[in-house]
Amino acid sequence: MIGIVLLLAALAATAQQADRQSPNPPPTALPLTTKSPEARHLVEQAMTLDLDQVEQAQAIEILRKAVKIDPDFAMGHEFLTQISLDPAEQVSEQQKAFATRKNASLAEQLLIEWYQDAMDHKLISAIMKMNDVLSQYPHDKWVVWMTTWWLTTQTQYERSIEIYEGSGIADSPGLMNNMGYSYAYMRQFDKAFAQMGKYVAALPNDANPQDSYAEILRMAGRFEQSIEHYRAALAINPDFYSSQFGIADTYSLMGDQVHARREYELGFQKFKLPELHKIQWQTREAITYVREGDYEGANRAFDSIADYAHCASMSQVEADTYRQMAMYQPDPKQALSYLDKADAALGEGKNAMQAAIADESAQVLRARVEIAIKMGNMRMMHSSLAKLTDMSQSTDDRLISVAYHGAEGAALFSEHKYKEAISHLEEDTDNPLSLRLLATVYQKVGNSSDAKRITETLTNFNDPTLEQALVVPAFKKCYQDPSCSGDVKSAALKK
Amino acid sequence: MRKGHLLLLLVWMAGVSCIVQAKQLAVVADPGNATANLSASDLLKIFNAHTRNWPDGKPITVVVRDPSSADMQLVLRKVLNMTSEQAHAFIQEHRGAIVVADSDDAVIHFVSSTRGAIGIIDLYSLTKDVNVMKIDGKLPVEQGYLLRGN
Numbered sequence: 159m160i161g162i163v164l165l166l167a168a169l170a171a172t173a174q175q176a177d178r179q180s181p182n183p184p185p186t187a188l189p190l191t192t193k194s195p196e197a198r199h200l201v202e203q204a205m206t207l208d209l210d211q212v213e214q215a216q217a218i219e220i221l222r223k224a225v226k227i228d229p230d231f232a233m234g235h236e237f238l239t240q241i242s243l244d245p246a247e248q249v250s251e252q253q254k255a256f257a258t259r260k261n262a263s264l265a266e267q268l269l270i271e272w273y274q275d276a277m278d279h280k281l282i283s284a285i286m287k288m289n290d291v292l293s294q295y296p297h298d299k300w301v302v303w304m305t306t307w308w309l310t311t312q313t314q315y316e317r318s319i320e321i322y323e324g325s326g327i328a329d330s331p332g333l334m335n336n337m338g339y340s341y342a343y344m345r346q347f348d349k350a351f352a353q354m355g356k357y358v359a360a361l362p363n364d365a366n367p368q369d370s371y372a373e374i375l376r377m378a379g380r381f382e383q384s385i386e387h388y389r390a391a392l393a394i395n396p397d398f399y400s401s402q403f404g405i406a407d408t409y410s411l412m413g414d415q416v417h418a419r420r421e422y423e424l425g426f427q428k429f430k431l432p433e434l435h436k437i438q439w440q441t442r443e444a445i446t447y448v449r450e451g452d453y454e455g456a457n458r459a460f461d462s463i464a465d466y467a468h469c470a471s472m473s474q475v476e477a478d479t480y481r482q483m484a485m486y487q488p489d490p491k492q493a494l495s496y497l498d499k500a501d502a503a504l505g506e507g508k509n510a511m512q513a514a515i516a517d518e519s520a521q522v523l524r525a526r527v528e529i530a531i532k533m534g535n536m537r538m539m540h541s542s543l544a545k546l547t548d549m550s551q552s553t554d555d556r557l558i559s560v561a562y563h564g565a566e567g568a569a570l571f572s573e574h575k576y577k578e579a580i581s582h583l584e585e586d587t588d589n590p591l592s593l594r595l596l597a598t599v600y601q602k603v604g605n606s607s608d609a610k611r612i613t614e615t616l617t618n619f620n621d622p623t624l625e626q627a628l629v630v631p632a633f634k635k636c637y638q639d640p641s642c643s644g645d646v647k648s649a650a651l652k653k
Numbered sequence: 654m655r656k657g658h659l660l661l662l663l664v665w666m667a668g669v670s671c672i673v674q675a676k677q678l679a680v681v682a683d684p685g686n687a688t689a690n691l692s693a694s695d696l697l698k699i700f701n702a703h704t705r706n707w708p709d710g711k712p713i714t715v716v717v718r719d720p721s722s723a724d725m726q727l728v729l730r731k732v733l734n735m736t737s738e739q740a741h742a743f744i745q746e747h748r749g750a751i752v753v754a755d756s757d758d759a760v761i762h763f764v765s766s767t768r769g770a771i772g773i774i775d776l777y778s779l780t781k782d783v784n785v786m787k788i789d790g791k792l793p794v795e796q797g798y799l800l801r802g803n
Contacts, residue, residue, distance in 0.1 A: 281794045282776075282785060289780045309777060317777045547796070554794030562796070584802055 188269070188291075188298045191262040192224075192231040200224035201234050208241050209303055209332030212366040215432065218242055225254070232262040236270050240304070243432040245472060246509040252277065265294055269304065276308065277513050279555040297325050299333070306336055312556060313588070315340040331360045335370050345615075347378045365395035372404055379620050381412050399429040403439045407622040413631070415446040422446075437463060437475055441482070442622055448486045449627045456486060464499070471508040477501070477518050482624050484525050490533045497522055497529070513555065520549055520561035527565040528591070531572045543569055560585060564592045571595045576602045587612075590619055590629035613637070676727055677776040678800035679793045681764050681783035686711075686771075690787040693799050697732055699771060702747050711769035716752045716760050718773070720744070727802055728773055773800070 192198050201224045208217035221238040225231055235255035242248045252274070259270045272287035288305055295301040302325040309318035318340050327333055338353035354374055358367040372387035385408055391401035406421035422443040425431075431439070444459035460483045467476035480500035487493035500522045507515050523546040530539035543565055550562035567582035568591070576599040583599065586592035593616045600609035617637055619630050636642035680696065682688065688707060691699070698704040699713055706712055718725050720740035729735045735743065744751050754760045757778035764770040765782035772783075776793045779785065791798045 282779065282792065285777055285779045286781045289778065293780065312777065314777045317775065550796055554792075559794075559796065581802060 186295065186297055188265055188295045188301050189263045190231075190233050191266055192228045192234065194228040194231070197224040197228040197231050197234060200227070201231070201237060205237055205300060209299075210330060211361075211364070212332075214241055214243070225251075229254075230258045230261045232258040232270055233266050236266075236273065239273075243434050245434070245474070245514075249509065249511050252511075265291055269301070273308075277511060279513060279516075279553040279558075281554040281556070292321065296321075297327065299327055299330055302327055303330075303333060303336070306333065306340070310336065310340055310343070313343070315344045329360075331357055331364075331367070334360060335366065338370060338374060342374045342377050345618075347374070350374050350378075363394060365391040365398035365401060367391075368394065369398060369401045369404060372401065372408075376404070376408050376411065377620050379618055381408050384408050397429070399425055399431060399435075402428065403442070406439070407442055410442065410446050410449060411620055411622055411626075413449070415450050418446050419443055433470065433472075434475075437467065437472075441479070441624075445622065445624050445627050448624065449631065453486060453488065457483065464503075468503070471506075472510075473503045473506045473508040474510040474514050474518050477503040477522065481518070481522050481525050484529065485624060486628060490529050493529045493532075494526075497526055500525075516549070516553070517555060517557040517561075520546060520555075520558040523549070524561040524565040527569055531568055539569055539572070560588075564589055567592055568595060571599060587615070590616060590625045590633075593619070594629050594633060676724060676802060677793050677798070678724055678727060678773050679776045679779055680771065680773055680786045680788060680800070681761065681779070682771045682786055683764055683766075683768055684782070684784050685768060686784060688786065689784070690790055693732070693789050696788060696799075700728070700733055701743075702750050705750065707769060713750070714752060714763075714767055714770045715750060716754050716763045716767075716770055716772040717744075718757070718760065719753055719755070724773065724775055727800060731799055731802065 190198050190201055192201075200220050204217040204220035204224065207213040207220065218238065218241055221234060221241070225234040225238060228234065232255050235251045235258060239248050239251040239255055242251060255270050256274050259267045262270070268287050268291050272284050272291065275281075275284035275287060288308065291301055292305050302321060306318040306322050309315070309321070319337055322333055322337050322340075325333075334353055334357040338350050338357060341347070341350035341353055351371075351374065354367065354371040358371060361367050368387045368391035372384045372391065375381075375384035375387060385405055388401040388404045388408070391398050391404075402421065402425040406418045406425060409415075409421060410418035422439060425439065426436075440459070440463050444456055444463065447453070447456035447459060460479055464476050464479040464483075467473075467479060477500040480496045480503065484493040484496035484500070487496065500518075504515050504519055504522070510518075523542050526542035527539055527546070530536070530542060546558075546562045546565055550558050553559075563582040563585035567579045567586065570576075570579035570582065579595065579599050580603070583592045583596040587596070593612055597609050597612040597616060600606070600612060616630060617634050619626055680691070686707065687709065695704065700715055700717075702715075704713065717728070720726075720729060720735075720737045725740070726737070729737065729740055733740065744753060752763065754763055754772070757774040760772040760774050761778065761780055761783055764772045765780075771786075785792060788799045789797075793800065
């Protein structure tokens with residue numbers, strides 16, 4: 159067997175060797191086709207600023223300039239789509255990238271089509287195109303960046319790390335940063351810290367390495383150290399607003415909501431934020447009220463975000479805000495009325511790609527299933543689930559699929575069909591709502607080791623999201639309280 | 654701060670976070686293979702060497718990753734109902750019909766260049782050099798597909 163393994167490895171190596179020795183070796187860098195050398199230079203400058211120096215706002219401005227100089231610069235439009243913080247611009251730039259791709263090289267066309275396929279929910283075709291581009295330019299920084307990033311959005315961290323390590327690129331701080339996060343998402347914190355150490359050493363005078371290190375520490379539950387690194391980032395660059403909000407998020411996770419809100423407000427006063435970032439942290443601030451059980455306070459904060467999103471014609475943001483409001487309502491009827499508002503916003507569909515509207519619709523249907531279960535309304539549960547099943551069967555969109563599996567798992571759990579629920583809940587392990595059920599079903603079916611593993615994941619789940627707020631603090635409290643009992647806890651405590 | 658990005662921003666969901674998802678594996682065959690769909694029982698018969706030829710008579714060569722790998726654990730559990738040790742022993746007994754490769758790239762290289770070869774790879778390693786087979790009429794991205802899970 160070892161001989162066969164070596165034979166196959168040797169075959170692959172021979173193929174690579176042949177490539178290297180061919181008389182006309184393929185170019186190592188992805189071409190950036192434009193009639194304007196100035197536009198190409200601007201794009202290169204912008205992408206370095208964005209990836210390695212985290213100057214996203216400046217990079218966006220430069221890209222806008224580049225595509226103005228050459229409106230037919232397909233990759234210029236694609237890069238702008240990738241890094242823009244304006245949903246309307248993202249939509250229009252992707253359309254321009256796709257429309258102008260015939261002006262570009264075959265590799266650039268493939269790359270643009272890969273992203274278009276991903277957006278059109280054609281996952282298999284997208285993966286093939288991604289790997290095709292990668293096989294042509296495995297050492298090109300932009301190709302490696304786009305590949306590894308896209309894979310992380312698909313939660314394919316192992317594959318992402320494999321590509322990064324195979325690229326031989328060791329001098330890109332931006333890639334060091336991204337890979338540090340990939341290790342952290344895989345809960346391999348030793349490797350994540352090592353990667354972040356390299357990133358800090360590569361850019362000792364930049365704020366982002368400290369900020370990233372802080373976030374990884376927070377994910378690992380090392381809150382005090384996390385705040386120290388956020389403060390170090392702000393000491394390097396007082397305008398680095400992400401660290402200010404990182405401090406606020408961390409206090410919120412630590413359970414100090416008053417302090418957290420003070421830090422959020424300080425951030426809103428001090429910094430002029432891009433729209434989506436502002437909404438992101440306003441949402442986090444609204445979640446502090448949920449953590450306190452102050453649902454009226456939460457309603458006021460979320461309502462204000464929804465109103466703003468409505469006025470700014472950001473339909474998906476508006477819908478998602480209402481969906482989140484529905485999730486914490488003690489009164490299921492009230493929850494349903496928020497989901498109706500979410501559907502109404504999606505019906506308007508302003509400034510959002512069709513794929514994004516579909517993803518959000520799936521999230522809303524999933525919330526309907528959860529609320530129907532709370533109400534004991536099996537008819538509603540089945541009808542919402544049937545719609546979500548139809549959606550899921552008609553697309554290969556990962557978010558829709560995950561929403562379906564989470565909802566199906568919850569429905570089966572509510573019907574005490576524990577064995578059947580497992581395979582569905584296992585598809586949704588980024589959501590504490592499903593993790594909580596999964597820990598219980600593993601225990602119910604006598605799988606103590608997986609129940610313990612999931613319980614540990616859940617108690618160490620330190621993302622400042624609404625789902626975390628709804629599940630994890632209560633779960634941890636029970637875990638630490640000797641008088642609190644239950645299947646999951648007993649599983650977790652088993653040696 | 655992790656860089657902001659298209660797919661996260663277009664799909665605005667403040668609640669989204671990330672932990673490792675369930676694995677998705679693809680069954681791949683050489684591009685000349687006319688068989689596009691296998692039933693789960695066909696797949697089992699091919700992988701346990703009960704079926705040795707394709708319907709057109711071509712001999713089947715199975716190429717897999719090491720039985721101890723995470724991907725193969727899923728295959729052993731969902732298709733073969735074997736332990737890693739049993740799988741190692743089985744492969745030794747069927748050398749020639751079953752080949753072990755040390756990476757998905759090596760699986761693809763072997764399958765794409767060997768008539769009658771069939772292999773299993775991570776979905777995200779897929780290239781245009783091989784054909785993806787449906788299992789029970791389903792592609793890897795479809796609901797109810799066999800080779801998904803942890």
